Amino acid sequence: MTPTATAPLAILHEVFGYAAFRDAQADIVDHVVAGGDALVLMPTGGGKSLCYQVPAIARHRAGRGVAVVVSPLIALMHDQVGALEEAGVHAAFLNSTLTLDDAQRIEREMMGGRLVLLYAAPERVTTPRFLAQLDSLHERGLLSLFAIDEAHCVSQWGHDFREDYLALNVLHERYADVPRIALTATADDLTRADIIERLQLQDARVFISSFDRPNIRYAIVEKDNARAQLLRFIHDEHEGEAGIVYCQSRKKVEETADWLKSEGVAALPYHAGLDADLRRRHQDRFLREDGIVMVATIAFGMGIDKPDVRFVAHLDLPKNIESYYQETGRAGRDGQPADAWMAYGLADVVNQRRMIDESPAGEEFKRGQRGKLDALLALAEAHDCRRVRLLDYFGEPSQPCGNCDNCLNPPATWDATESARKALSCIYRFHQNGGQRFGAGHLIDVLRGKATDKVAQFHHERLSTFGIGADVSEVQWRAVLRQLIALGHLRTEGEYNTLELTASAREVLRGDVAMLLRQASDAPKRKKAARVERSKDKAPPVKLDDDGLERFAALKAWRAEVAREHNLPAYVVFHDATLAEMARSQPESLDALAAISGVGTKKLEAYGREILRVLEAGPT
Structure with a gap:
C-alpha cells in the first residue's frame, strides 16, 4: 500500500x-x-x-x-x-x-x-x-x-x-x-x-442508519428522593466508572455535584455560567481521567468522543425524545454495556409544559414542542419495551429488546380510568365552590380524605369528592395527574401550578378515555449474579488470561504516558479494544502488529517498536 x-x-x-x-x-x-x-x-x-x-x-x-x-x-x-x-x-x-x-x-x-x-x-x-x-x-x-x-x-x-x-x-x-x-x-x-x-x-x-444502540440498557423510574435513587444507582451499578448526570438548572448542577462529592463520588459541575477556563479544565479531566462523573446542563456533551462513559443519568425530564436519545447516546460508544437511567415526576411534566406555554414562540412551534414532549412522556410512562417505543419514534420497527427495565422486570399495571374521573370531578367542584384553583398536593389530600388545615380553611371536607380516592396511594395519584397533564386534559396555571380543566377533560369525565398506568415502583433490584456479570464491564473487551490482563495493564500504563506527553485523551492514542487485542495476540513483529484493528501506518511507525518492547517485557 x-x-x-x-x-x-x-x-x-x-x-x-x-x-x-x-x-x-x-x-x-x-x-x-x-x-x-x-x-x-x-x-x-x-x-x-x-x-x-x-x-x-x-x-x-x-x-x-x-x-x-x-x-x-x-x-x-x-x-x-x-x-x-x-x-x-x-x-x-x-x-x-x-x-x-x-x-x-x-x-x-x-x-x-x-x-x-x-x-x-x-x-x-x-x-x-x-x-x-x-x-x-x-x-x-x-x-x-x-x-x-x-x-x-x-x-x-x-x-x-x-x-x-x-x-x-x-x-x-x-x-x-x-x-x-x-x-x-x-x-x-x-x-x-x-x-x-x-x-x-x-x-x-x-x-x-439504524438508531438502535443494543448495548445501552434503558431504565426510567418515578422520583422518590431522586438524589438517593441516583446515588444507589451509581453505587450499585457503576462504582468508580465514568458517567454523565444531566440536570435542568445551573443551580441544581452545582448542588448535585457538591452532594455527590460529599458522598464519595468523583463529580464535577459543568454549565454555561461557569468560567470558560474552569469548564475547559473540568471537560479535560472528564476526557483524560478515569471514573469522573460530570454533572451538567445540556451545555455539555455535544461531540464528546469519550468511549468508556458507562452511564448517562437524567435527574430532570429532557424536552423531547431527540434530546433524550442524543444525551443517552453518549454512553457506551465503545460498544460495551452501558446504562441510560432517568428519574422523573409530576413536577417535571408541569415544568416542561409551562416552559412551552410561556415561551414567546408562535403557536405552530408550540404545538410541535407539545407533541414532542407528549412522545417523551409516553416513553416514560410506557409499560412495554422502551427500545421499541424509542426506535418507533424515529420510524424504525423493532422487536422487544429484552434489555430495558420493562423487558427485564415487566411492571404491574392498574386501570386508572375511574381515578382520573374522580380527580377531574374534584377539580370541577373546587371551581363550583367559589372558583378557587389548587395545586396537586391539596387535590390529593382532598381525594384521600386528609383533614389538613387547608382542607378546613376552605371547608373542602364538605365536598362530595372528599375521601373518594382514599384507596389510591399518593404516589398513584401523582401518576394519574401526571398522565392527565401529559395527555392535555389538565393544565397548570400561575406561579403555584394550580390545576385547570381543559376542554378535553369532558371526554375523561364521560368515561370515553381509558387510562392504564404502570404501578409506581423504583428501579428493579438486579440479582446478585447479574451484578457480578456487569462488574466485568471494567475488564478488557476481549477475554484475557491472567498474563494477558497484566500485559493489558502494562499497555494502558504506556498509553497513559504517551497521552500525557501529547496532551490528548488516552483513547485518541489507542482504544481499549486495540490494546486488549495486542495483549491477547502478543504480536512479535511489526507486520503482526499492523494486522491488529486500529493500528494505522503512522501509529505503527510512531509506536510499533515501543509496543513490542512492552509486550516482550511480559508479566512481572
Whole structure:
C-alpha cells in the first residue's frame, strides 16, 4: 500500500487501521468522494467522523485541497485534530483559543492547500474574511468538501438550535460544485425536512442508519428522593466508572455535584455560567481521567468522543425524545454495556409544559414542542419495551429488546380510568365552590380524605369528592395527574401550578378515555449474579488470561504516558479494544502488529517498536 493511495478502503486501513467499513459507511464515503451531497443520520458512536474524514483524505490526495469541517465546539475540534494528527493526517482548527501568530500560520497552510481538514465554528465560516479565503481556494480548485457536523443545530425543530447555522446555506450558493455532507446523530421527520430546506440539500442523498444502540440498557423510574435513587444507582451499578448526570438548572448542577462529592463520588459541575477556563479544565479531566462523573446542563456533551462513559443519568425530564436519545447516546460508544437511567415526576411534566406555554414562540412551534414532549412522556410512562417505543419514534420497527427495565422486570399495571374521573370531578367542584384553583398536593389530600388545615380553611371536607380516592396511594395519584397533564386534559396555571380543566377533560369525565398506568415502583433490584456479570464491564473487551490482563495493564500504563506527553485523551492514542487485542495476540513483529484493528501506518511507525518492547517485557 502506498502512502498516496486514494481508494477509500485503502485509506481506511492505512490511516485508521481498520479492515472494513461498517454498515452504510462505504456507500456514504463513495458518494461523497465522487462529489455528491449527503445527509447522514447515524447514531452516536456509529462512526460519523469517518464518513467525511476518509473522503477528505481521498480528495486531498487527488489534488482537491482542503476540507472544511463546520463544528460547534472547541473541545471537539481539539480532540478531532489531535486524533487525525496522531494518525498522520495534517489537520488544524481555527478558533478563539489560538494566538494571532498560530491562526495566521494555519491560514497560510490552508491557503496553500497543504491542510487536509480544517475545523471551524459556523460563526467564523460565514464571516466575509473567511468567505473571501474560501473564494480564493475555490478559484484554484483547492476546496475539496464541506462537512457540517451536528446538522440538527440548523433546525428550529431540533434540540440544539443555533442561529449561526442558519447562514450556512451560503456554502451552497457560492460553491455549488463543492460536495457537502451534513451529519447528525438524531433527527425526526420535521428536523430532517428543516435541515434539507435550510442547507439547500434537496438534491442530496439521504443515508439513515439504524438508531438502535443494543448495548445501552434503558431504565426510567418515578422520583422518590431522586438524589438517593441516583446515588444507589451509581453505587450499585457503576462504582468508580465514568458517567454523565444531566440536570435542568445551573443551580441544581452545582448542588448535585457538591452532594455527590460529599458522598464519595468523583463529580464535577459543568454549565454555561461557569468560567470558560474552569469548564475547559473540568471537560479535560472528564476526557483524560478515569471514573469522573460530570454533572451538567445540556451545555455539555455535544461531540464528546469519550468511549468508556458507562452511564448517562437524567435527574430532570429532557424536552423531547431527540434530546433524550442524543444525551443517552453518549454512553457506551465503545460498544460495551452501558446504562441510560432517568428519574422523573409530576413536577417535571408541569415544568416542561409551562416552559412551552410561556415561551414567546408562535403557536405552530408550540404545538410541535407539545407533541414532542407528549412522545417523551409516553416513553416514560410506557409499560412495554422502551427500545421499541424509542426506535418507533424515529420510524424504525423493532422487536422487544429484552434489555430495558420493562423487558427485564415487566411492571404491574392498574386501570386508572375511574381515578382520573374522580380527580377531574374534584377539580370541577373546587371551581363550583367559589372558583378557587389548587395545586396537586391539596387535590390529593382532598381525594384521600386528609383533614389538613387547608382542607378546613376552605371547608373542602364538605365536598362530595372528599375521601373518594382514599384507596389510591399518593404516589398513584401523582401518576394519574401526571398522565392527565401529559395527555392535555389538565393544565397548570400561575406561579403555584394550580390545576385547570381543559376542554378535553369532558371526554375523561364521560368515561370515553381509558387510562392504564404502570404501578409506581423504583428501579428493579438486579440479582446478585447479574451484578457480578456487569462488574466485568471494567475488564478488557476481549477475554484475557491472567498474563494477558497484566500485559493489558502494562499497555494502558504506556498509553497513559504517551497521552500525557501529547496532551490528548488516552483513547485518541489507542482504544481499549486495540490494546486488549495486542495483549491477547502478543504480536512479535511489526507486520503482526499492523494486522491488529486500529493500528494505522503512522501509529505503527510512531509506536510499533515501543509496543513490542512492552509486550516482550511480559508479566512481572
